[in-house]
Amino acid sequence: MGELSYADVQAAVARIAGRVREVGVVRADDIAADGGxxxxxxxxxxxQHTGTFKARGAQNFLLAHREAGTLPEVGVTIASGGNAGLACAWAAKEQGVPATVFLPANAPQVKVRRLRGYGADVRLVGTEYAEALAACSEFAAATGALTSHAYDHPHIAAGAGTLMIELHARIPDLDTVVVAVGGGGLFAGVAAAARQVGVRTVAVEPENCRALNAALAAGRPVDVPLDSVAADSLGARRVSEMALAAAQHHQASSVLVSDAAIVRARQLLWDDYRLAVEHAAGTALAGVLGPTGYRPRDGEKICVVLCGANTNPADLAG
Known part of the structure; x- marks a missing residue:
C-alpha cells in the first residue's frame, strides 16, 4: 500500500464536509521548553461523533464507496468492539446501510449496547478478536458485504487526516501536532496534511505498545506485544505501511512514554481542565510532558490531539 497523499486528505475534506463535527481548539497553559x-x-x-476521530474515516470510507458504486445493499461489516466498530456502525446508520459488527462474546455489554443503539447487527463470536475477525471475513465472503478496517485503509486514514486541515485553519502558525498512535490511521492522515503546510508531527506510543516505533527500528511493520494501560485503544499489533512511510519523513518523529506518565497526564487533564478522556489522550499529552517525550523549543506552538471519550471516569478522583 502506497504512501497517503495530501490530495487523498483534500478529497476526504470535500467528501465528509458537514457530516462530522469540526474540531474544537483551545489554548491551554504554557509548558516547559528548551530555552523557555x-x-x-x-x-x-x-x-467528535462516537467520541473519536474514527467517525471521520468511517464516513469517508462509506461515501467513497458510494461514489464509486461499490457500496452493496447488504452494507458494511467490521470486526471491532472498540472505537472503530462504533464509528463504522454510526457511519452506516448515517448512510442508511446495514452494519454487521463482529466481536468476542466476552466483549463489554456497554459496547454491545452502544453498537445496537446505532442500529448495528452485533454478532458475538468466540472469546478472542481473531475469532471475531475470521467470522467477519466469512460473512463478507458469503454475503458480499463491504469489509471495513479499523485503520489500515487509505480512505480511513485520509478521513482522519481531515482533522489536520481544520487545525491549520484555526492555528495557521502551528509548529507541531502531537498524536497518539495505535495502528497508525490517524498519524498517517495527519502527517500527510501536516507535511504540506510545514507542520511537524510527533507520534506518541506507550513503551510496551509500540507498533510504529518498532517498525521504524526494523524498517518494516512487525508484530509487537501489547501491554499498556492504553492498549484498549492503541493496541494494534502491527502498524500500517502508510504510517511507517509517514514516520520516515524528516518532519515526523516517534517518542515513547511510560504507563505511569500516561496515567499522570490523563489525571492532569481531569484535575486541571475537567476533561474525562481515554488513556490514548493521556498518551498524546504525556508525549510533551514526560521526560522521554518530545522536547519543544522556546516559543513553539504545539497542539496535542485529545481523542477518546469512551472511558470510565470512575478512576478519576477529585
Missing part, C-alpha cells in the same frame, strides 16, 4: 516555554493547544476531538 512553548504554547500548548488542545484539539478536542473527543467531542
Amino acid at each position: 516555554c512553548a504554547e500548548l493547544f488542545f484539539a478536542l476531538e473527543f467531542l
Whole structure:
C-alpha cells in the first residue's frame, strides 16, 4: 500500500464536509521548553461523533464507496468492539446501510449496547478478536458485504487526516501536532496534511505498545506485544505501511512514554481542565510532558490531539 497523499486528505475534506463535527481548539497553559516555554493547544476531538476521530474515516470510507458504486445493499461489516466498530456502525446508520459488527462474546455489554443503539447487527463470536475477525471475513465472503478496517485503509486514514486541515485553519502558525498512535490511521492522515503546510508531527506510543516505533527500528511493520494501560485503544499489533512511510519523513518523529506518565497526564487533564478522556489522550499529552517525550523549543506552538471519550471516569478522583 502506497504512501497517503495530501490530495487523498483534500478529497476526504470535500467528501465528509458537514457530516462530522469540526474540531474544537483551545489554548491551554504554557509548558516547559528548551530555552523557555512553548504554547500548548488542545484539539478536542473527543467531542467528535462516537467520541473519536474514527467517525471521520468511517464516513469517508462509506461515501467513497458510494461514489464509486461499490457500496452493496447488504452494507458494511467490521470486526471491532472498540472505537472503530462504533464509528463504522454510526457511519452506516448515517448512510442508511446495514452494519454487521463482529466481536468476542466476552466483549463489554456497554459496547454491545452502544453498537445496537446505532442500529448495528452485533454478532458475538468466540472469546478472542481473531475469532471475531475470521467470522467477519466469512460473512463478507458469503454475503458480499463491504469489509471495513479499523485503520489500515487509505480512505480511513485520509478521513482522519481531515482533522489536520481544520487545525491549520484555526492555528495557521502551528509548529507541531502531537498524536497518539495505535495502528497508525490517524498519524498517517495527519502527517500527510501536516507535511504540506510545514507542520511537524510527533507520534506518541506507550513503551510496551509500540507498533510504529518498532517498525521504524526494523524498517518494516512487525508484530509487537501489547501491554499498556492504553492498549484498549492503541493496541494494534502491527502498524500500517502508510504510517511507517509517514514516520520516515524528516518532519515526523516517534517518542515513547511510560504507563505511569500516561496515567499522570490523563489525571492532569481531569484535575486541571475537567476533561474525562481515554488513556490514548493521556498518551498524546504525556508525549510533551514526560521526560522521554518530545522536547519543544522556546516559543513553539504545539497542539496535542485529545481523542477518546469512551472511558470510565470512575478512576478519576477529585
